[in-house]
Amino acid sequence: MVIENTTLAALLGRVAGGDQSAFASLYDELSSTVFGIAKRVVRDATHAEEITQEVFVDLWRLAARFDATKGNLRSWVATIAHRRAVDRVRSEQAHRNRERSEALAMVPETSGPAELAVDRESRQRAVSALGRLSEPQREALELAYYGGLTHVEIADHLGIALGTAKTRIRDGLLRLRSVMGEEVSS
Amino acid sequence: MNQDAYDLAALGAAGALSDDEYRTLEELLAADPALAAEHRELQMSAAVLAEASSEPPPPALRAAVLDAIRNVEQVPAVVESTPSAPTNETLATVVPIHRRRWMIPATAAAAVVMLMFGGLLINQFADAPSDDRVAAVLDDDESVTIDLTGSLEGLSLVHSEEFDASVLVGDGVTGLDDELVYQLWAIRDADVVGLATFTPAETGEVILLVDGTGPDGVQFAVTVEPEGGSDQPTTDPIAVSPPPRL
Numbered sequence: 001m002v003i004e005n006t007t008l009a010a011l012l013g014r015v016a017g018g019d020q021s022a023f024a025s026l027y028d029e030l031s032s033t034v035f036g037i038a039k040r041v042v043r044d045a046t047h048a049e050e051i052t053q054e055v056f057v058d059l060w061r062l063a064a065r066f067d068a069t070k071g072n073l074r075s076w077v078a079t080i081a082h083r084r085a086v087d088r089v090r091s092e093q094a095h096r097n098r099e100r101s102e103a104l105a106m107v108p109e110t111s112g113p114a115e116l117a118v119d120r121e122s123r124q125r126a127v128s129a130l131g132r133l134s135e136p137q138r139e140a141l142e143l144a145y146y147g148g149l150t151h152v153e154i155a156d157h158l159g160i161a162l163g164t165a166k167t168r169i170r171d172g173l174l175r176l177r178s179v180m181g182e183e184v185s186s
Numbered sequence: 187m188n189q190d191a192y193d194l195a196a197l198g199a200a201g202a203l204s205d206d207e208y209r210t211l212e213e214l215l216a217a218d219p220a221l222a223a224e225h226r227e228l229q230m231s232a233a234v235l236a237e238a239s240s241e242p243p244p245p246a247l248r249a250a251v252l253d254a255i256r257n258v259e260q261v262p263a264v265v266e267s268t269p270s271a272p273t274n275e276t277l278a279t280v281v282p283i284h285r286r287r288w289m290i291p292a293t294a295a296a297a298v299v300m301l302m303f304g305g306l307l308i309n310q311f312a313d314a315p316s317d318d319r320v321a322a323v324l325d326d327d328e329s330v331t332i333d334l335t336g337s338l339e340g341l342s343l344v345h346s347e348e349f350d351a352s353v354l355v356g357d358g359v360t361g362l363d364d365e366l367v368y369q370l371w372a373i374r375d376a377d378v379v380g381l382a383t384f385t386p387a388e389t390g391e392v393i394l395l396v397d398g399t400g401p402d403g404v405q406f407a408v409t410v411e412p413e414g415g416s417d418q419p420t421t422d423p424i425a426v427s428p429p430p431r432l
Binding site (some may be wrong): 005006009010012013016018020023024027028031032033034035036037039040045048049052053056057060061062063064065066072074075076078079081082083086090119122123125126127129130141142144145146148149150151152154166169170172173174176177180 | 237242
């Protein structure tokens with residue numbers, strides 16, 4: 001974990017030079033993160049696979065332009081996958097008005113045989129960080145991040161004031177930042 | 187600080203904005219680097235939610251993805267050589283040296299490190315005093331300045347192609363506890379090479395000559411290490427240069 005980002009940045013540097021074996025290594029390191037969030041948001045394994053493929057093809061194509069200064073590469077790739085998944089859900093939403101907050105009911109599958117120990121450890125760390133949020137903060141963040149709901153929709157869904165919804169989301173993120181910061185420095 | 191803009195940045199990081207609101211946020215981010223940095227950090231924090239959902243994809247996807255990239259052409263790195271704002275936010279920030287003049291503190295002895303990769307040592311200025319080489323790099327009108335970004339602020343790498351050397355320049359760099367030092371690393375391909383340890387002067391200034399290298403093919407990173415430095419990084423980088431130009 002400590003030097004993970006340095007290692008990933010080094011791999012990305014090789015990928016930028018056209019190294020396909022480095023790309024395969026990067027896929028092995030990051031694909032669970034990408035596929036997991038895509039599936040959690042779109043709630044469909046086939047769509048999640050398509051998104052995973054798109055994200056990795058972009059990572060290959062644009063490797064030289066990815067900016068390691070944006071922070072942890074794993075988090076950055078997760079952010080791209082998340083945004084793409086939400087875009088897909090929202091564009092489908094225009095066609096069929098489904099209840100996105102159902103996404104919350106879907107619990108990610110427990111570790112399959114292919115799961116790497118490092119993935120499990122990293123997921124466990126994330127789950128425990130989420131456990132440090134207050135229940136209302138976690139609920140609002142999950143509706144936004146997994147459910148793809150806007151703050152207006154979240155307020156509506158929970159029957160709370162818009163300002164309250166905003167505060168829960170913002171304070172939840174600030175709390176996550178501080179929890180993860182504590183971990184880095186400990 | 188505009189609280190509304192910061193609220194919007196937080197909501198955007200959590201994915202809680204409508205498409206119209208995202209467009210508004212993107213305009214605000216383009217105009218306000220501090221806001222953009224905050225947004226980026228919160229995006230990284232929100233990625234904890236992604237990590238909590240991590241799940242291995244079906245094994246067959248690996249072959250499909252590796253096959254898919256075979257015929258996909260890679261986009262070359264682009265480094266702006268003019269002070270115009272980068273059109274793509276992922277581009278490296280490079281500004282001509284004449285936009286920023288570095289003063290060399292008369293009392294600060296410039297440290298020198300040699301960059302070695304694969305046993306190749308380049309030091310074509312071995313006979314010149316190091317301060318002169320620092321001055322040569324900093325005075326070269328063709329030099330480019332690349333900012334190292336991250337939680338540690340104030341470090342830039344000034345590279346002179348003509349003098350085939352770079353100078354790590356720090357301004358207002360935060361001091362460290364006694365037992366700790368900063369360490370500069372060069373990353374090329376999978377190799378991570380420790381270049382030198384350094385501590386800023388009381389004024390926060392840093393001058394470090396990195397001989398025989400520029401940004402080409404190399405990425406620089408700074409970590410905090412125990413006094414004396416480490417063989418490999420033991421903490422996450424707190425300042426990094428953009429990915430290498432290849």
